[in-house]
Amino acid sequence: MGTDMAAVLESPGGPQRRQASARRILAEVNASGAASLAAARRLVGAASELRDLRPDGYLGAHPLLAPLLPWPAGLRRGCTISVERGTSVLLGLLAEAMGESGYAAIVGLPALGMVAAAEQGVPLQRLALVPDPGVDWPTVVAALIDGVDMVVLAPPAQVADGTARALASRARRTGAVLITTRPWVGCDVRLxxxxxxxxxxxxxxxxxxxxxxxxxxxxxxxxxxxxxxxxxxxxxxxxxxxxxxxxxxxx
Incomplete structure (x- = not known):
């Protein structure tokens, strides 16, 4: 990736220019199919400049899915949710939570249809795809959790309890929402x-x-x-x- 992240973060022009730069970086990540930790860090470096990093607060919840949640105000920042057999539900959660300015990443779902995502209202220009994170996927996910508002993860069939708890704890500290496609130890809500x-x-x-x-x-x-x-x-x-x-x- 040819973008100089230091130049992006230090460049003048205020939030609008930084947001435009972040979108270019997202496009580069998606175009290259990059799955390395280095690529993930470049992404979160830009996104975290724009995002509210407080671990408290709420993201939007799709009105058809909101009754399933225990938080009346929406998706609580820092929560972990598992969604089993529900691609449409995943996309619905993403669409509302990303809203007008949020960033998200999808990890480990190479077959996910972007046309369907767009039709459900997911803002693709602020969505990063990491279709194959490799054996070091926990490190890639941890880097994404540090900087974006929501991470959707399709984990391997077997995930060590310690790894699951560590990623959930990281999400709580940073205020990111972690959504997994398999049952997850210690998750707040299972759909x-x-x-x-x-x-x-x-x-x-x-x-x-x-x-x-x-x-x-x-x-x-x-x-x-x-x-x-x-x-x-x-x-x-x-x-x-x-x-x-x-x-x-x-x-």
């Missing part, structure tokens, strides 16, 4: 997606009109109460007026 179920066919006739899935959440502390919602698949881009049917069940 499980059942479906999708298609509608429109009757007695073998007709057309498939729409699909929906059931998403269940359970977690620790304030999230110990099981919650369930039905959502359309694919999840639409966030709208403030969206309504959702919610069922709360005892854990």
């Amino acid at each position: 499980r997606v059942a479906g999708p179920r298609w509608h429109g066919l009757a007695e073998g006739r007709g057309r498939l009109r729409h699909a929906e899935a059931v998403v269940t959440s359970v977690g620790r502390g304030a999230a110990s109460q099981q919650r369930e919602v039905r959502i359309p698949i694919p999840l639409p881009a966030p709208v403030r007026s969206a309504r959702v049917t919610r069922l709360d069940r005892p854990a």
Whole structure:
């Protein structure tokens, strides 16, 4: 990568110019498919200049997914969430949390469709892709956690408990949101997606009109109460007026 990060961070022109430089770096990372620690550090060097690094506060939550969360204000900074079998749910969380200025990275999902991501409202210009982080993936993820607002991780099938806890602890310290596609030791909320179920066919006739899935959440502390919602698949881009049917069940 040819960009001089020191020049970017020290360049005059204020936040707007630094943001433009950060976007160029994101484009370079995505174009090269870089998965090295060095590339990740270049990314977070720019993004962390723009992001609010406080470990407290909240990111936006998709209105159809908000009832699954234990925090009324949205996605709590520093939390760890696992999302199982739910690409549309992952993209919905990303779209709302990134909002107008947030940065995010997706690690270990080479087959993720960017057209689908864009249709669900994910701002691709602020999204970094690390499709194959290699055997040193925990170090790459740790570097990303240090600088971006949200990291989506598809981890290997076997992750040591110590590694999982260390990355979750790092997210808490920096205020990043860590989302994994497999069960994660000590995660705050676990989302499980059942479906999708298609509608429109009757007695073998007709057309498939729409699909929906059931998403269940359970977690620790304030999230110990099981919650369930039905959502359309694919999840639409966030709208403030969206309504959702919610069922709360005892854990």
